[in-house]
Amino acid sequence: MASLYLNESLDVIAFEVGRRVAVHGPDARHAAQVARVRTGERIGIGDGRGRIGWGPVVQVAADAVAIDIEEVVVESPRRPELWLVQALAKGDRDELAVQAATELGVTGVVPWQAARSVSRWAGPKAAKGVERWRTICREAAKQAIRPSVPTVGDLASTADLATRAGQAGVLTLVLEPSAATSLRDIVTATAVDPERSPARIELVVGPEGGIDPFELHTLEAAGATLTRLGPEVLRTSTAGPAAVAALATLLGRW
Numbered sequence: 001m002a003s004l005y006l007n008e009s010l011d012v013i014a015f016e017v018g019r020r021v022a023v024h025g026p027d028a029r030h031a032a033q034v035a036r037v038r039t040g041e042r043i044g045i046g047d048g049r050g051r052i053g054w055g056p057v058v059q060v061a062a063d064a065v066a067i068d069i070e071e072v073v074v075e076s077p078r079r080p081e082l083w084l085v086q087a088l089a090k091g092d093r094d095e096l097a098v099q100a101a102t103e104l105g106v107t108g109v110v111p112w113q114a115a116r117s118v119s120r121w122a123g124p125k126a127a128k129g130v131e132r133w134r135t136i137c138r139e140a141a142k143q144a145i146r147p148s149v150p151t152v153g154d155l156a157s158t159a160d161l162a163t164r165a166g167q168a169g170v171l172t173l174v175l176e177p178s179a180a181t182s183l184r185d186i187v188t189a190t191a192v193d194p195e196r197s198p199a200r201i202e203l204v205v206g207p208e209g210g211i212d213p214f215e216l217h218t219l220e221a222a223g224a225t226l227t228r229l230g231p232e233v234l235r236t237s238t239a240g241p242a243a244v245a246a247l248a249t250l251l252g253r254w
Helices: 025-034 093-104 124-143 158-165 183-191 213-222 236-250
Strands: 004-006 020-024 042-046 051-061 064-068 071-074 081-087 108-112 170-175 200-205 225-227
Touching: 004 025, 004 124, 020 025, 020 042, 020 051, 025 051, 025 064, 042 064, 081 093, 081 236, 093 108, 093 124, 093 236, 108 124, 158 170, 158 200, 158 213, 170 183, 170 213, 170 236, 183 225, 183 236, 200 236, 213 225
Parallel strands: 004 042, 081 108, 081 200, 170 200, 170 225
Antiparallel strands: 020 064, 042 051, 051 064, 051 071
C-alpha cells in the first residue's frame, strides 16, 4: 500500500519531476523505524497544501527519508468547501468525528463550545485542544492520502456560528433530527439554482445531549437551515461524517 508523509516547509518549486525532496523529524522516524521503508520503495511526500510528489526512496535514515520525484499530483480546490462544525463531546467522540471527516474530504473543522457540551475548553486548554485536533487532521490526511490537510479553526461560540451563518456565500446546515427539511432536498434545491450555490457549506453537529433549543433558534434566526439526515438519530461521533459522506455523493464527488 502506498504511503504518504508530509513536509510542510516545502515550497511549490520543490515539486518538480527529477527533484529530490525529503521528510524529517517524526515523519522520517516513522518511515524508517515503523513503516520500515526501503530504498527503491515508492512513497509520496506532500506539503499538506495540495501537492504530493511520488517517487522511489533514495535515502533512509532516522532523521531524513528522501525520494526522487517521478510524478507530481496537484489537487484542484473543491467548491463548495465542506466544513464540519463539531461540538465538543466527552471522551474521544469529537475526535473520532474529526478523524473520519478528514478521511472523507472536509476542507476544515471548527470546534464548537455548545451549551450542552460536557467537555469544556477554557484558557490554555482551548489552545491545547485546537492543537490536538490539528494533529488528528494531519495524521488522518496522511492515512487517506490526501494532498491537503484540513484547516482547524479556533474554538467557536454559538454567537460566532451565528455571525458566519449570516455571511454571503456560506450555507450553514444544522443537523437536527426533528427538522422538516432533509439534507437531500436542500442540496438538490441549491444545485438547480446556480445563484444559490454557496462557496462554503458548514455542517453543524451538536453534542451528546443535542443542540439547546435557544441555540437552534439563534442559528436559524441568523440564516442557518435546520436539516435532518434520515429517520435514525446518530451519535455526535457519527452524524458529521455521515453528513459529509452524503454531501460527497449528492455533490457528485463520489
